[in-house]
Amino acid sequence: MTHLRQTLVVAGHGMVGHRFVQAAVERGLTERFDIVVVGQEPRPAYDRVALTSFFSAASADELSLLPEGRYDDPRVRLTLGTTVEAVDRDARTVTLDSGETLGYDVLVLATGAGPFVPPVPGHDLDGCFVYRTIEDLEAIRDAAATAKAGAVIGGGLLGLEAANALVSLGLETHVVEMAPRLMPVQLDEAGGGTLVRHIEKLGVEVHCGAATQRVVDVDGRVAGLELAHRTVDAEIVVFSAGIRPRDQLARACGLPVAERGGVLVDEQCRTEDPHVFAIGECAAPGGRMYGLVAPGYSMAEVVVDTLLGGEGSFTGADMSTKLKLLGVDVASFGDAFATTPGSLELIFADAVAGVYKKLVVSVDQDGNASRLLGGILVGDASAYGTLRPLVSSGITLPANPEELILPASRGGAAPVGMPDDAVVCSCNNITKAAVCGAVDGSADRPGCADVACIKSCTRAGSTCGSCVPVLKNLLDERLAAAGRLVRTGICEHFDLSRQELFDVVAVHGYRTFDDLVTAHGRGRGCDVCKPAVASILASQLNGHVLDESTVALQDTNDAYLANIQRNGTYSVVPRVPGGEITPDRLIVIGEVARDFALYTKITGGQRIDLLGARLEQLPAIWRRLVDAGFESGHAYGKSLRTVKSCVGSTWCRYGVQDSVRLAIDLENRYRGLRSPHKIKAGVSGCARECAEARGKDFGVIATEKGWNLYVGGNGGANPAHAQLLATDLDTETLVRYVDRFLMYYIRTADRLQRTSTWIGALDGGLDRVRAVVVDDELGLGAELEADMARHVDTYFDEWRATLEDPEKLSRFVSFVNAPGTPDPTIAFTTERGQIQPVLEGEDGGPTLIAGASIPVGAR
Amino acid sequence: MTATETWTPVCTLVELEVERGAAALVHGQAVAIFRTHDDTVYALGNHDPFSRASVIARGIVGTRGDVPFVASPMHKNAFDLRTGRCLDDEGTSVPSYEVRVVEGVVLVGPRRTP
Numbered sequence: 001m002t003h004l005r006q007t008l009v010v011a012g013h014g015m016v017g018h019r020f021v022q023a024a025v026e027r028g029l030t031e032r033f034d035i036v037v038v039g040q041e042p043r044p045a046y047d048r049v050a051l052t053s054f055f056s057a058a059s060a061d062e063l064s065l066l067p068e069g070r071y072d073d074p075r076v077r078l079t080l081g082t083t084v085e086a087v088d089r090d091a092r093t094v095t096l097d098s099g100e101t102l103g104y105d106v107l108v109l110a111t112g113a114g115p116f117v118p119p120v121p122g123h124d125l126d127g128c129f130v131y132r133t134i135e136d137l138e139a140i141r142d143a144a145a146t147a148k149a150g151a152v153i154g155g156g157l158l159g160l161e162a163a164n165a166l167v168s169l170g171l172e173t174h175v176v177e178m179a180p181r182l183m184p185v186q187l188d189e190a191g192g193g194t195l196v197r198h199i200e201k202l203g204v205e206v207h208c209g210a211a212t213q214r215v216v217d218v219d220g221r222v223a224g225l226e227l228a229h230r231t232v233d234a235e236i237v238v239f240s241a242g243i244r245p246r247d248q249l250a251r252a253c254g255l256p257v258a259e260r261g262g263v264l265v266d267e268q269c270r271t272e273d274p275h276v277f278a279i280g281e282c283a284a285p286g287g288r289m290y291g292l293v294a295p296g297y298s299m300a301e302v303v304v305d306t307l308l309g310g311e312g313s314f315t316g317a318d319m320s321t322k323l324k325l326l327g328v329d330v331a332s333f334g335d336a337f338a339t340t341p342g343s344l345e346l347i348f349a350d351a352v353a354g355v356y357k358k359l360v361v362s363v364d365q366d367g368n369a370s371r372l373l374g375g376i377l378v379g380d381a382s383a384y385g386t387l388r389p390l391v392s393s394g395i396t397l398p399a400n401p402e403e404l405i406l407p408a409s410r411g412g413a414a415p416v417g418m419p420d421d422a423v424v425c426s427c428n429n430i431t432k433a434a435v436c437g438a439v440d441g442s443a444d445r446p447g448c449a450d451v452a453c454i455k456s457c458t459r460a461g462s463t464c465g466s467c468v469p470v471l472k473n474l475l476d477e478r479l480a481a482a483g484r485l486v487r488t489g490i491c492e493h494f495d496l497s498r499q500e501l502f503d504v505v506a507v508h509g510y511r512t513f514d515d516l517v518t519a520h521g522r523g524r525g526c527d528v529c530k531p532a533v534a535s536i537l538a539s540q541l542n543g544h545v546l547d548e549s550t551v552a553l554q555d556t557n558d559a560y561l562a563n564i565q566r567n568g569t570y571s572v573v574p575r576v577p578g579g580e581i582t583p584d585r586l587i588v589i590g591e592v593a594r595d596f597a598l599y600t601k602i603t604g605g606q607r608i609d610l611l612g613a614r615l616e617q618l619p620a621i622w623r624r625l626v627d628a629g630f631e632s633g634h635a636y637g638k639s640l641r642t643v644k645s646c647v648g649s650t651w652c653r654y655g656v657q658d659s660v661r662l663a664i665d666l667e668n669r670y671r672g673l674r675s676p677h678k679i680k681a682g683v684s685g686c687a688r689e690c691a692e693a694r695g696k697d698f699g700v701i702a703t704e705k706g707w708n709l710y711v712g713g714n715g716g717a718n719p720a721h722a723q724l725l726a727t728d729l730d731t732e733t734l735v736r737y738v739d740r741f742l743m744y745y746i747r748t749a750d751r752l753q754r755t756s757t758w759i760g761a762l763d764g765g766l767d768r769v770r771a772v773v774v775d776d777e778l779g780l781g782a783e784l785e786a787d788m789a790r791h792v793d794t795y796f797d798e799w800r801a802t803l804e805d806p807e808k809l810s811r812f813v814s815f816v817n818a819p820g821t822p823d824p825t826i827a828f829t830t831e832r833g834q835i836q837p838v839l840e841g842e843d844g845g846p847t848l849i850a851g852a853s854i855p856v857g858a859r
Numbered sequence: 860m861t862a863t864e865t866w867t868p869v870c871t872l873v874e875l876e877v878e879r880g881a882a883a884l885v886h887g888q889a890v891a892i893f894r895t896h897d898d899t900v901y902a903l904g905n906h907d908p909f910s911r912a913s914v915i916a917r918g919i920v921g922t923r924g925d926v927p928f929v930a931s932p933m934h935k936n937a938f939d940l941r942t943g944r945c946l947d948d949e950g951t952s953v954p955s956y957e958v959r960v961v962e963g964v965v966l967v968g969p970r971r972t973p
Binding site: 492493523524525526527529530531548551552553554555556559560564566567568811814815816817818821823824825826839840841 | 868869870874875876877878879881882883884887889892895896906910911912913914917918919920921922923924927928930932933935937
């Protein structure tokens with residue numbers, strides 16, 4: 001039955017091997033082939049491009065491309081920690097180091113590349129490392145614990161990544177590059193020089209044009225590097241001097257390899273043997289090896305396509321690069337070195353600001369710049385998104401092409417008309433036409449009005465993000481052209497956005513909706529603007545939400561300090577800070593629930609929900625709870641909900657910090673804080689993350705040295721993982737950052753915008769948040785902290801205050817003319833020993849009493 | 860059936876919060892009473908036909924253009940305070956009642972014919 005099925009063996013489970021399997025599964029290749037993937041590393045494929053972030057990641061799993069450890073297709077078998085030792089092309093078998101022999105019909109070599117270690121004396125001493133795998137990084141981290149200084153040999157892309165890692169480990173860092181400049185493959189001399197100045201500002205010492213003579217050996221351990229004319233002290237040496245294709249398997253079985261290494265393959269990535277393919281860094285299509293992941297991905301797709309009978313081919317790749325190295329923007333694209341005959345260079349350099357930009361252009365017969373061929377950007381790569389598509393589309397340049405790289409203040413950033421087929425997002429190969437299509441919309445989908453929508457519709461801008469400014473420009477142009485007005489007013493009563501309303505209230509000191517709507521709006525408001533204004537007034541003044549001046553603005557739940565349920569009853573949630581509760585208090589909750597016949601359920605935020613309370617019962621229920629020491633849990637408010645925690649170092653044998661203590665302190669600090677949307681938080685006592693802090697608006701994860709702060713997570717329909725904002729903070733700094741973060745959010749977010757979408761919509765995203773919260777670039781830090789201090793100082797329990805005020809209590813009646821009469825339409829049945837609401841028309845539900853003389857409408 | 864001509868006193872005007880509602884029991888029916896910014900008083904059936912719960916009195920009161928309305932607290936459907944007509948769904952409405960304020964006392968009268 002299965003004799004028609006064939007076997008495909010993939011040697012290597014790196015990023016490219018993984019992409020191959022993904023594509024094979026997605027495109028149905030597994031209908032014909034059983035796939036066996038043999039990976040040498042002990043873990044499934046991970047994001048090697050983001051390797052440096054391993055040090056800030058909570059665990060190696062964060063980098064994983066296959067966190068479940070297996071593919072969702074039973075016809076794919078993944079064998080890890082295993083090496084393919086030999087290929088027998090005649091028998092079509094491979095031999096593994098486990099002794100197993102596998103037959104194949106198709107063999108795909110995806111063995112990648114290995115680091116090149118120059119044969120300098122001492123290169124194998126204790127303290128020498130390479131920078132390629134998670135295991136390498138773990139070893140470097142362990143060695144860094146006792147080291148003071150480290151040196152990286154190699155000043156290319158990878159070398160600077162490694163230097164970044166050493167800096168983040170707190171080491172005094174040297175970079176040694178044999179070429180006269182950094183990143184010799186991507187940058188020219190002036191660009192490399194600009195980059196050096198940036199990097200030296202960070203305390204990294206750069207040695208260019210320096211050949212390493214030997215690694216200094218003291219008792220068999222690394223003690224430094226001897227360069228041609230000086231010696232640098234270092235206990236750690238990282239070799240990052242380039243990579244070499246791992247083509248030994250092919251060599252051993254007689255397949256031809258390229259002169260400089262790499263299995264020779266044709267445009268279908270097929271070797272001389274029709275049953276054997278090679279993809280990624282171990283392959284050399286047309287004799288050339290590609291050391292980037294994107295071409296490897298293309299090769300993987302081409303092989304899948306070929307095996308399916310398609311006509312895909314790999315004919316070379318765009319080697320454009322844009323990245324942030326040690327915080328410096330660097331981009332190089334197209335013919336960056338002006339090798340095209342007759343090409344000219346346009347250069348803008350600002351040595352003070354550390355910006356260097358170069359365009360390489362071709363000239364027409366009249367001597368005018370006609371086409372963009374390539375360029376280099378250092379220090380400010382914001383133009384990359386606009387420039388790179390100009391190279392591939394080959395459109396004629398505007399009359400003053402230098403404006404493309406001049407700062408905006410000097411007349412730059414001129415809009416450039418791109419052709420429809422220009423690729424705007426090169427990561428996902430999305431054209432301008434596709435982006436404009438998303439903005440225009442179609443019969444079954446409304447058009448996009450913001451960049452976030454374009455991202456989700458087209459995937460443009462969702463990978464490296466470098467094209468987001470271009471997306472924004474295209475969006476604005478397109479909307480303007482279509483005459484679609486971008487309305488920022490929150491509703492028909494105000495032309496102001498929530499952020500503008502917040503500022504107007506702060507500046508003018510308005511205390512009532514009436515003053516605000518008279519001065520800045522029209523009409524009597526609605527269910528959109530009133531709760532928004534109520535929230536803004538509460539954030540700034542922290543008055544009681546049921547005060548006479550604001551009671552009419554409050555949304556459903558705030559209006560009665562409880563959450564309305566489907567039958568018009570309410571749920572009651574007392575605050576249980578950090579989820580820690582004494583047996584006595586637990587008993588009180590149980591007794592209250594029993595005495596008022598409430599349904600009880602444990603919430604996801606580690607507290608207890610009491611449901612089915614009638615409006616008129618709320619004061620009596622809360623009287624009992626407040627007397628027992630409980631406070632409002634604000635489950636009804638757009639405000640801080642809970643700070644969830646694990647038991648932490650107090651009890652857990654893995655815990656490294658007291659997560660419960662911190663969670664309680666944070667919850668008590670931010671309780672009652674009204675905000676644009678609900679805020680949830682979590683604190684985990686170790687990297688195991690049992691409190692699920694990364695699913696929260698702000699999450700704290702303990703480290704050996706302090707706390708890591710993550711922001712912008714949420715669950716719900718569109719779950720988002722919180723992103724790392726700052727690492728190894730002491731508690732005081734952590735609290736200061738959270739103060740700033742929350743106040744910045746409260747000031748600038750739209751109504752009902754969770755932190756994740758707020759961050760996504762901010763110009764600059766998470767970097768912007770970091771600039772304001774961590775680096776205090778706007779100088780707002782002290783002000784934001786003062787705002788929060790005022791909130792903390794003026795906090796009061798609004799349920800206790802309500803119970804103490806007969807005026808406020810008078811609202812909690814079923815009927816104004818029959819305060820003690822329960823609403824006859826509320827009815828319950830019993831299920832699993834507890835009450836459940838039942839509505840009119842449902843089995844066992846109430847019938848609306850048709851009064852003697854009043855008909856009950858046309859129902 | 861015909862509407863009754865009886866008028867039921869439910870509360871005083873000052874007991875009603877401005878731009879909020881209160882529920883009253885009139886002949887066994889829950890009626891939602893609203894006092895708008897200009898001290899006009901309206902009465903609608905308290906039953907929300909969308910959610911089938913008796914909650915209209917707890918909604919937010921405002922204006923759409925010149926139309927005074929209440930947004931049901933359940934799913935925010937808007938109802939014209941003057942007629943009970945749903946502003947988001949032509950075919951749906953809640954009952955609307957005659958109201959008078961006599962010497963500071965709010966009286967709910969017969970149901971208006973749609």
